Amino acid sequence: MAIYLKGVMVALKGLPRTLQVSAFALVVGIVLGLFLALAKMSGSKVLKVLASVYIEVIRSTPMIAQALIMAYGVPMILQSKGINFKWGNLLIPALIVCGLNSAAYMAEVIRSGIQAIDKGQIEAAHSLGMSKRQVNMLIVLPQAFKIVIPALVNELVTLIKETSILAYVGVVEVIRSAQLWNATTFETFPAYVGAAVVYFIVCFPMSKGVQYLEKRLSADKPVKKSETEKSEGKGGIR
Amino acid sequence: MIEAKNIHKHFTDLHAVKGVSITVKDGDVLSIIGPSGSGKSTFLRCLNHLETPDGGEVYVDGELVTEDNLQNVRAKMAMVFQNFNLFDNLTVLGNITVAPIHVRKQSKEEAEKRAMELLKLVGLEEKAHVYPRNLSGGQKQRVAIARALAMDPEVILFDEPTSALDPEMVGEVLEVMKKLAASGMTMLVVTHEMGFAREVSDEVIFMDAGEIVESGDSEEIFGNPKTERLKAFLNKVLK
Ligand SMILES: Nc1ncnc2c1ncn2[C@@H]1O[C@H](COP(=O)(O)OP(=O)(O)O)[C@@H](O)[C@H]1O
Ligand SMILES: [Mg+2]
Numbered sequence: 009m010a011i012y013l014k015g016v017m018v019a020l021k022g023l024p025r026t027l028q029v030s031a032f033a034l035v036v037g038i039v040l041g042l043f044l045a046l047a048k049m050s051g052s053k054v055l056k057v058l059a060s061v062y063i064e065v066i067r068s069t070p071m072i073a074q075a076l077i078m079a080y081g082v083p084m085i086l087q088s089k090g091i092n093f094k095w096g097n098l099l100i101p102a103l104i105v106c107g108l109n110s111a112a113y114m115a116e117v118i119r120s121g122i123q124a125i126d127k128g129q130i131e132a133a134h135s136l137g138m139s140k141r142q143v144n145m146l147i148v149l150p151q152a153f154k155i156v157i158p159a160l161v162n163e164l165v166t167l168i169k170e171t172s173i174l175a176y177v178g179v180v181e182v183i184r185s186a187q188l189w190n191a192t193t194f195e196t197f198p199a200y201v202g203a204a205v206v207y208f209i210v211c212f213p214m215s216k217g218v219q220y221l222e223k224r225l226s227a228d229k230p231v232k233k234s235e236t237e238k239s240e241g242k243g244g245i246r
Numbered sequence: 247m248i249e250a251k252n253i254h255k256h257f258t259d260l261h262a263v264k265g266v267s268i269t270v271k272d273g274d275v276l277s278i279i280g281p282s283g284s285g286k287s288t289f290l291r292c293l294n295h296l297e298t299p300d301g302g303e304v305y306v307d308g309e310l311v312t313e314d315n316l317q318n319v320r321a322k323m324a325m326v327f328q329n330f331n332l333f334d335n336l337t338v339l340g341n342i343t344v345a346p347i348h349v350r351k352q353s354k355e356e357a358e359k360r361a362m363e364l365l366k367l368v369g370l371e372e373k374a375h376v377y378p379r380n381l382s383g384g385q386k387q388r389v390a391i392a393r394a395l396a397m398d399p400e401v402i403l404f405d406e407p408t409s410a411l412d413p414e415m416v417g418e419v420l421e422v423m424k425k426l427a428a429s430g431m432t433m434l435v436v437t438h439e440m441g442f443a444r445e446v447s448d449e450v451i452f453m454d455a456g457e458i459v460e461s462g463d464s465e466e467i468f469g470n471p472k473t474e475r476l477k478a479f480l481n482k483v484l485k
Pocket of ligand 1: 257260262280281282283284285286287288289
């Protein structure tokens with residue numbers, strides 16, 4: 009039993025890094041995702057196409073490929089062009105990839121939230137002389153964010169689990185901690201069970217929290233129930 | 247004064263509004279009646295460009311409405327909608343003050359003081375801090391009227407303000423509208439409430455199939471209709 013506890017403790021040492029990367033990716037994802045969502049819904053064809061291409065490329069390729077390209081591929085191609093480039097710290101490409109990756113998923117979540125807002129309220133806001141920007145900031149986005157909070161938390165859960173692939177690009181997070189311990193002790197089973205336990209301890213309460221939030225939101229607004237259900241499904245498809 | 251000249255609006259192959267012109271003098275109440283689908287809402291929404299007209303001009307106090315002055319003009323032409331369209335994320339007070347604060351640049355105190363006066367006018371002072379989801383339909387519409395009034399508009403456009411209400415709540419909203427009419431507010435009202443239209447209108451317009459078929463003061467329209475189409479319509483709705 010002690011060896012399993014040890015496995016959990018080892019994996020726990022990688023947890024701060026996992027959470028750090030996930031939190032960073034969440035924030036970048038929301039901000040960049042908001043811009044992508046607005047671009048996709050804008051009147052400009054160029055912006056629409058650019059945002060769509062970005063979103064589809066990210067969503068249709070695995071994050072491990074994106075991470076390998078960013079961490080190892082990019083320095084290599086630059087060096088072959090005679091530019092002396094090297095990542096000072098492999099955490100940097102990891103952060104960039106996770107942020108860019110989550111933005112593509114957040115964009116779709118946020119867009120569905122914005123589109124769920126009652127068009128009548130938008131018209132009312134315009135009829136009072138508000139600018140497009142004011143309508144967005146004062147009426148649309150506050151409501152859209154409330155609708156998408158459960159989906160955003162789902163995204164965070166997915167992100168936390170997804171960052172495990174960073175073990176392959178030199179980031180010592182939960183999985184990499186377990187791998188390193190396994191390499192010296194050969195306690196393979198306790199090492200990886202320990203890692204799994206750590207993910208579960210973090211992710212399970214968050215998933216439960218989402219269910220609670222969804223119940224509360226749909227109790228607030230019985231009419232909009234189908235829309236929260238819609239956004240719910242979008243979280244985990246990777 | 248509001249003037250619309252020869253307004254046209256198409257939806258793909260449907261010609262919904264076919265050259266409608268009106269003039270509303272300050273302090274007048276103009277009612278628009280007609281069967282559903284006749285283009286009344288579309289015409290009203292062309293006035294503040296919620297629908298961009300394909301042809302014709304709108305003047306507010308002699309100023310031509312264009313894409314450039316649209317925000318200014320809209321602030322002078324408040325609108326009350328059939329489905330209330332209150333902002334779900336704001337309290338009653340927030341609904342009434344948001345545009346005065348952000349569009350009219352009033353201070354929060356000033357806007358809230360005025361909002362409380364308006365809530366008193368519509369009989370809902372005690373609901374200031376409540377969210378729209380906790381109001382009845384009639385209460386929502388009275389808040390929407392207060393929200394419109396908070397902009398100190400030159401005119402208020404009403405699009406069937408009582409059509410989404412349970413019958414027992416129609417009266418409370420019409421009461422408020424009558425009070426406004428009596429106070430000299432300029433109003434354009436699309437309505438199915440013939441009693442109300444007859445009582446408060448200075449002018450009534452009957453629209454059918456995207457056109458004005460007949461217009462006149464309320465006695466002419468309701469007491470002495472001339473066209474067959476208006477007679478048939480009144481027969482149907484007054485039964
Ligand atoms: N956004 C729209 N797109 C397409 N058709 C529309 C739209 N809005 C209204 N219409 C059509 O235009 C006609 C006039 O509608 P409307 O102005 O709402 O009539 P009313 O208010 O008199 O009932 C109807 O046939 C309606 O279906
Ligand atoms: Mg209508």
